Amino acid sequence: MHLPTTSTQQVTPSTRRTCLSNGLTLIHQSLPTTATVVVDVWVRAGTRTEPDDWPGMAHFLEHMVFKGSPDIAPGEFDWLIENRGGMTNAATSHDYAHFFITVATEHLSTVLPAFADILLNAEISELEFERERDVVIEEIYSCQDDPDWLGFQALCESVYGSSPYGRSILGTEQQIRQRSPHQMRCFHRTHYQPENMTVAVVGDIDYHRALALVSEAFCNFPVRSECPHTSVQDLPPLDQIRRTTLQLPRLEQARLTLAWLAPGIEQLDQAIALDILSVILGGGRSSRLVRELREEQQWVWDIDCEFSLQRDTSLFTINAWLEMDQLERVETTIVEHLQRLHHQGVQSGELARTQRLLTNEYAFSTETPAQIAGLYGYYQTIADATLAVEYPERIQATTPEQLQAVAQHYLSPDCYAVTTLKPM
Amino acid sequence: MTQSLTHSVRLPNGITLITTENPATDIVAARLFIRAGTRWESPQKLGLSHLLAAVMTKGTHQWTAMEIAEKVESVGASLGTDASADYFVLSLKTVTADFEPMLALAQDILCQPSLPPEQVELERQLTLQSIRAQQERPFTVAYDHLRRQMYGGHPYGTSILGTNATVSTLTSDDLKAYHQCYFRPDNLVISICGRISSAAAIALAEELFGDWRVPPSPLPSPPVVTLPAQAQVKGIVQETQQSIIMLGYPAASVEQQLDYLTLKLLNTYLGNGLSSRLFVELREKRGLAYDVSAFYPTRCDRSQFVAYIGTAPENTATAHACLQAELQRLVTTPLSDAELQMAKNKLLGQYALGKQTNAEIAQLLGWYETLGLGIGFDTDFAPAIAQITAEQLQAVAIAYFNTTPYLTVVGPAPALETIEALAASELAQ
Structure with a gap:
């Protein structure tokens, strides 16, 4: 079977990094005793890549990915993986968004194509966007009842000013209400592209199988789009x-x-x-x-x-x-x-x-x-x-x-x- | 992890020793369980187990607090003591080469703590502060009230930290008496997992703990839970951004094994994961919450089944109604075959994922032994869950959920008024 790879490097004796021909990076390590496989997909689409006027977008999109694609209905992926005893979750920070699954080895070939599909072809429908907006706003409320979260937020604003790391990952309620599904689709198509993504596969799976499954699942990337400008603000000097x-x-x-x-x-x-x-x-x-x-x-x-x-x-x-x-x-x-x-x-x-x-x-x-x-x-x-x-x-x-x-x-x-x- | 590598032996002085060989990484983890904890505390001395756990690593007859900290931290090991509702545990993790000296230190801490009065005083003050700090989080405030309503004066009704009133009176002598009473070889379970052979682990445990003698006095029994006669409603006014709503149902102890396993499965169905019933209905479809779930702690005596949601204050009454309706649905409607199979697959899959590290394996097996279930419970778990039927689930739902739950709500005053009126009318019926 011909596999479209361009270059492979040993990171450790048991860890390999491969750049696929489309620009996607695969990192693989075999751990045969575990009987499970973890696939962790990292995207350079964190809060720092948000356009100036779109705060909260990266995190909100992380929620919307789980709402499915044209072929996978909302909740269908959650059911697919959890019904096989696996689990999935995601997180967003300033430098990244990442999405991960853990499944027993025998279920990987069923679950991985669906996982790749919701990531690459997120549908972001109007109806689901509006429903999930309420959930994100509840998340913001719950953080506002947490004094340590409020303190850390104030600290980041003080230290980083208006540079990207000073921005709140969640955004404010008002900012979230101003986001639209159209903007989100634009953000997704701009950043969820192969050169911005790393797929780490670790567990009870050999390299060639991992390469074949990932190459096949991660091939239909969205049509490229371009987001509005993200300006780079200088850090305020901490001179006092x-x-x-x-x-x-x-x-x-x-x-x-x-x-x-x-x-x-x-x-x-x-x-x-x-x-x-x-x-x-x-x-x-x-x-x-x-x-x-x-x-x-x-x-x-x-x-x-x-x-x-x-x-x-x-x-x-x-x-x-x-x-x-x-x-x-x-x-x-x-x-x-x-x-x-x-x-x-x-x-x-x-x-x-x-x-x-x-x-x-x-x-x-x-x-x-x-x-x-x-x-x-x-x-x-x-x-x-x-x-x-x-x-x-x-x-x-x-x-x-x-x-x-x-x-x-x-x-x-x-x-x-x-x-x-x-x-x- | 194949269980054939697990062995359980009884040492001559009554210690139960569980060893699991796992050569995968250069790490050894140990858990030393004592059958003591909140459940054994008297109402006047609530918080005793926690305070003992906080002070225990702060001096032995041989070493000072700082010497112990330096010994542990200088080899990059982790060693800590913790109390819980049904047990007390010393946890240890090292790279293989350091395991022997660290287990020796653990032995010294467990058998001969000096409990210096100045360290007792320091940790007592820190505990009193932690009790105050619990009030900062609406979720903790809600759960604190729910627990007190459900258990009355039984120790399960109070946080592991104890109360301001009880902790204020605890002394070094109280700790010494508690230690003397419960810390004895016939009340100890040691569970070791990692790159160490069973033979080596047994020899090491015998060398370090073999001389420890059983005192002649019998072990005291803990008090038994008696529930307050009627479910109550408690509203706590706080100007929060979210209301926290919590429903509590008295639930089976782990000794009622079939009910216990069935309730675990119901808990998985309702509250575990992105496909769980509460997540899908209240969060995904209705957008009422970010955090909505259920939990059912494993307890030696009467447990509790809790469902909760955090929601915008204006949604309080709706969220409460939806949450309670989901519990009632389990009483009236059996799960479909697909739902049942899903809940089983999820519970068993996550059970397996919870046994990945040496520390997790040592904890799980030692804990089962301490609770009186035996390490065989681990291998019996999957077949027992697989056999549960939809009829059994419904019968257990009828037995535990077909009643007015205990209810606690924390939130702004207007949100509480509607719900208190509603709940009061329900109680009156």
Whole structure:
């Protein structure tokens, strides 16, 4: 049988990446002991690709994909896969939308063509569009009752301004009511094209079978369209301390979040250094901030530190849950810890321990086919799947000097965004 | 995962040890279950199990809190203790090479915690704060009230955290007494899964836990659930963006195995997945919600079957009527063959998908043993579900749902008024 492939690369001894002749990327890894297959389809059609005047579109479309195609009625695909003991779901972020299925191996050849069909030929009828709009609006309402969601939203707006990462993924109720099925079809036909898509297939299936099934299912792409302009706004420079305060009803504890902008995937080594720093500062009971602020001083109810890798501009945050009257001294203490990091850096023992922890966490998070497919799909979508494999080596290669330099460069004690949530 | 690689043995001091070999990854997971938990707490000391779980890893006769944290975090392992309604568990996950020293640390924590008073005080304050923070989320507020209505003073009626009043009075001595009473080898189930042979796992467990002696005192029995006489309606006014509506029906314990499995299947039909009845009818067709579902927790004593929906305040009365109508439909209308087969396929498919990692396998088998079902329940599950008929489903629906449910609604005042009036008239009938 002739298969239309253009190039294949080994990502690991058991993982292959193939670019099909139409431009679609397939990533395959065989895990024969699982008896299931995961197919995770990643599309470079996240919130950041939305036209300026179409906020909320990428996420709303993710909902509408499950409403079927001209050949598959609403609910039919859900029934098809769940009736075979499988499951499906999807998620949208700024850099991507992704859709995944898990099924027992013997059902893949039945389910995959239908899955590809709803993705490539989403119908987006007027009637279903209006019905689903109510569901998306309910989703927005439920998030508005969640103080942590509101806080994170305010933080992103403060840090990213009107650049793409500052935009709400859900959009507002008013924005969602302004979207039309016509606009959505245009957005879909613009972005759901082979060169924007990666299909990760992991599980009890060999490479040739995966290639044949994917090539056959993912061939009828929509007629191309072109969306209105998406302008690229520059990031507002974070050259001072930028404060935002929200007063919320029913709040039982205050929140304090400090945030710094960080490099994207192109500077992966620096991003990895920040990942390590986030664990040294706030990962686990023996980390610097948890130890001092939660365990010893007891000024916070909890504190953590997070590094979120994104394609262009990542985010480094320190989050504390605390009483109102502790806000000031906790912020001061965090800043002192950053100064210490700038001046004294990191001990080699502290680094070695953190490297081991992150390497093991990597092993723990690549146990199932779904985790592995997600990892490859994500890295391929924002850059290159091979980076996913290099992560543990790069963690091990980081030195204390690099960490100190990265801390000095990115984690300024004088320039950061701070968001505070206070009870009304 | 083939069960032929699973073995269960009883050590001479009464410990049940379950081992499952799985060489697929370089990871070993262990779960150490104690038959204790909320269910055994007295009404004055609710929250005791949770507080013990919070303090337990914070000191042993050999190590301080910080030394324990450093030991675990320096090898990148995970080790934690958790309490639940029907059990207490220590969870451990390591790369294979670190398993032995980490299980030794787990033994020290489980058998000889020092429960330092200053750590008890710190975690007690943190728990009191968590109890307050639960009030921030409308869903939690609604469930908290529903649970209290349904169980009255029984420990199942309160969150695992306990209440402000009970946690305020808990002391280090309470924790010590609780630990002394329930933490003993004949009340312990150890479940290990990963790249370790059964022989090696058994030898290791015997070496670490073999000297632990059973005390002469008998194990106390937990109180039995007695339900409040009549279902109630509870409205909680909050100026939220959404109303949360929750219906609760008293439901079978896991010991009533056939009813339990049948209710699990009904729960799958109603609330599990994108093709579930509530999702299709209330979300896909009517656009009433983003989140609408049902849940039926596995409990040693009387459980509860809960259906809920979050909806715009103006839809509160409609959503409530639709939700209740779906439960009543199960009473009056048998499932079609296609619906029945679908629910079975979905339940069994998801059951299989829930046993992928070493931690999931160790948890499931250890949990079945702790609940008194035995590890054979895992292999019996699929054939038992396959045999359930539409008539059985309807009979169970009649037995449990043909009654006025407990009802809790959280939302703005106008939304609550209509529903309270409606529910009150139903109760009066």
